[in-house]
Amino acid sequence: MPTTxxxxxxxxxxxxxxxDRLVRARHVPQHAATYFDVAEQLLRDESIAVALETxxxxxxxxxxxxxxxxxxxxxxxxxxxxxFDGVRRHAATAPRRDPIAPPVADDARAAERAxxxxxxxxxxxxxxxxxxxxxxxxxxxxxxxARRIAEALGAPLEAVLDAIAIARGARLLxxxxxxxxxxxxxxxxxxxxxxxxxxxxxxxxxxSLDDAERSIATDAGDAAARFPLAGAxxxxxxxxxxRRATQLGLVxxxxxxxxxxxxxxxxxxxxxxxVDKAYVQPDLSIVVPGPLVPALESRLRLVADLxxxxxxxxxxxxxxxxxxxxxxxxxxxGILELLGALSxxxxxxxxAYLVRDAAARFGSVRVLALVDGPDRTAVRGxxxxxxxxxxxxxxxxxxxxEESARRLVTRAEPSTVLGALRARRYPxxxxxxxGALLAxxxxxxxxxxxxxxxxxxxxxxxxxxxxxxxxxxxxxxxxVAARDRVSVQVRIExxxxxxELSLLPLGVANxxxxxxxxxxxxxxxxxxxxxxxxxxxx
Numbered sequence: 293m294p295t296t297x298x299x300x301x302x303x304x305x306x307x308x309x310x311x312d313r314l315v316r317a318r319h320v321p322q323h324a325a326t327y328f329d330v331a332e333q334l335l336r337d338e339s340i341a342v343a344l345e346t347x348x349x350x351x352x353x354x355x356x357x358x359x360x361x362x363x364x365x366x367x368x369x370x371x372x373x374x375x376f377d378g379v380r381r382h383a384a385t386a387p388r389r390d391p392i393a394p395p396v397a398d399d400a401r402a403a404e405r406a407x408x409x410x411x412x413x414x415x416x417x418x419x420x421x422x423x424x425x426x427x428x429x430x431x432x433x434x435x436x437x438a439r440r441i442a443e444a445l446g447a448p449l450e451a452v453l454d455a456i457a458i459a460r461g462a463r464l465l466x467x468x469x470x471x472x473x474x475x476x477x478x479x480x481x482x483x484x485x486x487x488x489x490x491x492x493x494x495x496x497x498x499x500s501l502d503d504a505e506r507s508i509a510t511d512a513g514d515a516a517a518r519f520p521l522a523g524a525x526x527x528x529x530x531x532x533x534x535r536r537a538t539q540l541g542l543v544x545x546x547x548x549x550x551x552x553x554x555x556x557x558x559x560x561x562x563x564x565x566x567v568d569k570a571y572v573q574p575d576l577s578i579v580v581p582g583p584l585v586p587a588l589e590s591r592l593r594l595v596a597d598l599x600x601x602x603x604x605x606x607x608x609x610x611x612x613x614x615x616x617x618x619x620x621x622x623x624x625x626g627i628l629e630l631l632g633a634l635s636x637x638x639x640x641x642x643x644a645y646l647v648r649d650a651a652a653r654f655g656s657v658r659v660l661a662l663v664d665g666p667d668r669t670a671v672r673g674x675x676x677x678x679x680x681x682x683x684x685x686x687x688x689x690x691x692x693x694e695e696s697a698r699r700l701v702t703r704a705e706p707s708t709v710l711g712a713l714r715a716r717r718y719p720x721x722x723x724x725x726x727g728a729l730l731a732x733x734x735x736x737x738x739x740x741x742x743x744x745x746x747x748x749x750x751x752x753x754x755x756x757x758x759x760x761x762x763x764x765x766x767x768x769x770x771x772v773a774a775r776d777r778v779s780v781q782v783r784i785e786x787x788x789x790x791x792e793l794s795l796l797p798l799g800v801a802n803x804x805x806x807x808x809x810x811x812x813x814x815x816x817x818x819x820x821x822x823x824x825x826x827x828x829x830x
Contacts, residue, residue, distance in 0.1 A: 293358070293374065293375075293376060293377045293380075294370065294371035294372070294374050294376060296328065296331045296332060296335060297328075297331075297826070298371050298372075299331040299334065299335070299368065299371055299376075300326075300327040300328045300330070300331040301327075302365070302371050302372075303327045303330055303331060303368075304327050308744055308748060310366060311748050311751070312744045312745055312748045313366075314366065314367060314368055315330065315745055315747055315748060316745060317343075317367055317502065318333075318334055318339055318342070318343055318367060318368055319339070319342065320333050320334065320339075320747060321333060321747075322745065322746055322747045324747055325750075326751070327751060328768075330747070330751070334368040335376060335378060337378060337382070340369075340376075340378050340379055340382050341382060341521070343367060343368070343369060344369075344379070344382055344383060344386075344521045345519065345521050345522045345523055345526045346502065346503065346504035346519060346522065346526060347364070347369075347383075347519070347521070348504075348507065348518050348519055349386065349388070349389075349517070349518060349519070349520055351363075351364060352383045352386040352520065352521065353383075353386075355369065355370075355375045355379055355380060355383035356380060356383040356384040356386070357380075358374060358375050358380050359373060359374065359375060360373050360374065360375045361373070363503070382521075385521075386520045386521050387520050388520070389514075389516060389517040389520055390517065391513055391514040391517035391518065392514045392517070394512055394513060394514075394545055394546035395545040395546055396545075396546060397512075397543070397544040397545060397546040397547060397548040397549075398544050398548075399544075399548050399549050399550065399558070399562060400562055401544055402538075402541035402542075402543075402544040402548040402550055403541055403550065403558075403559055403562035403563050404541075404563075405538065405539055405540070405541050405544075406490055406539075406540055406541030406550060406559055406563075407486070407490075407541075407559075407563045407603070408539075408601075408602070409455065409458070409539045409540055409541070410486055410489050410490040410493060411486075411601055411602075412445070412447060412451065412452070412455045412601070413455050413458055413459050413462070413464065413493060414482055414489070415445050415455075415598070415601065416441065416452070416455045416456055416459050416465070417459055417464050417465065417474050417475075417478050417481075417482065418474075418482070418593070419441055419444070419445075420465055420472050420473050420474050420735065421473065421474035421478070421479075421734050421735055421736065422732070422734075422735070423707070423735075424468070424471035424472060424473045424735050425437045425438075425441070425456070425465075425471060425472040425473075426470065426471055427467070427470055427471060427472055433453065433456055433472070438452055438453055438456070441456075445598075445601065446600070446601075451539070454535065454536050454539060455539075456472070457536065458493060458497050458536055458539070458540065459493075460472070460500075461496065461497040461500035461501070462492065462493045462496040462497045462500070463475055463496050463500075463739045464478045464481060464493070465478075465739075466736070466737040466738060466739045466740070467737070467740075468735070468737040471735075473735035473736055473737050474734070474735060474736050474737075475736065475737065475738070475739045476736050476737065476738045476739075478736070479734075482586060482590065483586045483587065483590065484586065485560075485566060485586065486559075486563065486566070486583050487556040487557070487559045487560040487563075488556060490540070490541075490555075490556065490559055491555060491556035491559075493540065494540055494542065494550075494555065497536075497540070498510065501533060504519060504526075504530060505529070505530060505533035506533075508530045508533050508534045508537070509533050509534060509536070509537035509542055509543070510537070510542060510543075510547065510551050511547055511551075512534065512537075512543035512544075512545060512546045512547045515527055515530045515531065515534070541559070563583075563603075564582040564583060564603055565582065565583075566582065566583045566584065566585050566586075567580065567581060567582040567583065567584060567585070568584070568585045568588055568634070569581075569634065569635070569636045570584070570634050570635065570636065571635070571636055571637060572631055572634065572635035572637065572638075572639060572640060572643055573640065573643075574640040574641070574642045574643070575642075576608055576609045576610065576642065576643060576646060577599065577606055577607065577608050577609075578592070578596055578606065578607040578608070578609070578634075579604065579605075579606050580604065580605045580606075580607070581604050582603065582604065583603075584605070588630075588634060591622075591630055592607060592630070592634065593607075594616065594617035594620050594622055595609060595613055595614050595616070595617035595622060595627050595630070596608060596609045596613050597609075597610065597612075597613045609643065609646060609647075610646075610717065611646070611649075611650050611653075611714075611717045611718075611719055612714030612715060612717060614627070614646065614647060614650035614651075614654075615650060615654055615714055615719050615720060615721060616714070616732060618650065618651060618654045618655075618721070619654075619721050619722070619729065619730070619731055619732055620731055620732050621731060623651065624647060624648060624651035627647050627651075628644060628647055631643065631647075650719060653719040654719050654721060655719065655721045655723075655729055656673055656674065656677060656719055657671065657672075657673045657677060657681070657713060657718045657719060657720040657721070658671070658672045658673065658720070658721060658722075658723045658727075659671055659706055659709055659710045659713065659720055659721065659722050659723065660672070660706070660722075660723055660724075660725070661706040661722075662701070666703060667701040667702060667703055668702070668703050668704060668705055668706065669701070669702050669703075669704055669705065669706045669708075669709045670695070670699055670700070670701050671692065671699070671700045671701075671702070671709060671713070671720075672698050672699045672700075673698065674698065675697040675698055677718075678694070678697060678698055678699065678700060679697075681700060681713075681718070682694055682700060684716060686712075686715075686716045687712055687713070687716060689712075690702045690704045690708070690709055690712055691703070691704070706722065710722060766820055766823055766826060767800050767803070767820055769826070770797045770800045770805055770820070771797075771799075771800050773797040774797035774798055774799050774800065774807075777796065778796075778797075779794060779795065779796045779810060780794075780795055780797065780826060781793070781794050781795075781826070782795055782823050782825065782826050783823070783824050783825035783826075784818060784822045784823055784824065785822055785824050786818075786822055790824065793809055793811065793816075794809070794810045794811055795807035795808065795809060795810065795816070796808040796810055798815070800820065803819060803820050803821065804817055804818065804819055804820065805817070805818055805819075805820055805823070
């Protein structure tokens with residue numbers, strides 16, 4: 293069986309990424325000082341038991357024979373294809389469970405879920421680009437923001453939380469200053485056809501999972517039978533992975549055809565094709581009878597709000613949505629041209645009138661971010677408009693105060709003020725200190741790989757080689773043997789010659805071992821550096 297020394301050497305030989313993955317997966321305490329400390333932690337019974345919770349039944353059977361695989365070695369369960377004795381003993385306790393036969397998967401139903409989830413993930417990404425999502429210290433999404441998104445999208449809260457988690461795993465959301473924003477490049481993803489968008493999410497999300505989660509997400513089955521040593525918390529985590537895989541259409545009780553390499557092609561055959569026409573209605577709604585071509589959808593979303601998402605989606609134009617589009621660079625003629633090209637029945641008169649009115653009034657209410665003083669935002673306009681804003685009960689929560697006949701001030705944030713004004717159908721726009729109109733801010737950030745754990749950084753920066761660490765470890769083990777009066781077998785090198793001795797350690801001090809030679813019954817003192825091999829170590 294491999295020894296702690298051999299495991300410490302194997303750990304040091306790992307790449308930084310592989311070592312980081314191992315210490316994260318095995319939850320090694322960050323206070324470990326050396327590779328030997330890490331090795332000892334990995335070989336503790338409690339650590340082995342936790343590691344075996346996500347080892348499947350076939351691998352457990354292999355470990356019970358004392359053999360491993362490179363994958364099992366990579367998580368510290370063995371060295372060079374041989375399992376540690378403690379690992380072998382734990383693996384042998386795994387019960388054999390007959391798996392429950394899975395039902396027959398329904399590919400059509402799975403495709404509907406994949407379609408809906410891809411649309412929902414897209415809405416989450418668009419929303420985070422417009423308004424960052426707050427995250428808590430441990431990385432969980434703030435429930436207040438999750439409820440806000442769920443209410444805005446008319447989606448169940450759990451579905452929104454899962455969509456955010458999928459988007460994070462798919463690297464479509466990025467962390468920035470305790471928030472989640474759209475990842476750099478997410479806008480390109482939104483321009484892809486829906487089957488390709490889904491395939492990107494599927495592949496990247498799966499890559500973010502650990503081996504056990506990925507196994508459940510791509511090969512549906514009885515998790516308790518597949519991972520017989522898994523505890524309740526592990527089974528719950530695997531159930532969450534399976535639920536999200538179900539939402540992506542990868543499983544439906546059993547594995548679906550969408551989990552295969554040609555999943556995008558199969559999805560395209562099972563969901564409605566993209567359309568480039570819609571029904572523009574006199575009531576200012578726009579009904580799209582299928583997934584809209586991404587390039588048209590991006591432009592339409594600048595001037596209309598999504599009201600109902602699905603196979604057939606409904607958008608609605610308003611003064612607020614048109615103001616948003618005008619602020620983003622659209623103009624009256626461009627909006628009318630877009631609607632004309634999109635509509636199957638022409639542009640109704642009420643719609644054309646609203647577009648012209650919004651363009652004419654756009655910017656008549658200006659919002660400015662303040663940098664000095666207690667007030668955060670100023671709102672300005674013509675005296676009649678400012679007077680109307682001051683008495684509008686719908687704006688009372690902003691607590692705006694009249695600074696002059698043309699200007700109000702408030703301590704509310706500029707984005708909050710702008711949103712409230714547009715919700716009350718005022719043609720508001722942001723401006724800078726020089727009075728120039730500002731385009732809407734798109735919140736984006738790069739997705740960064742997590743830095744190595746402090747433990748890995750400390751180990752790599754310690755400058756210890758295996759030999760140096762071996763001597764430090766040997767001293768500690770020999771001290772334990774002396775305390776417990778346990779004999780050990782050592783191989784020593786003196787004057788270029790090697791000898792093997794059976795010793796009873798009596799004490800270790802100043803780098804020297806004092807021990808009784810059990811072969812000759814004499815007391816010996818020898819430098820620890822002379823020991824080249826140790827067996828029987830406690």
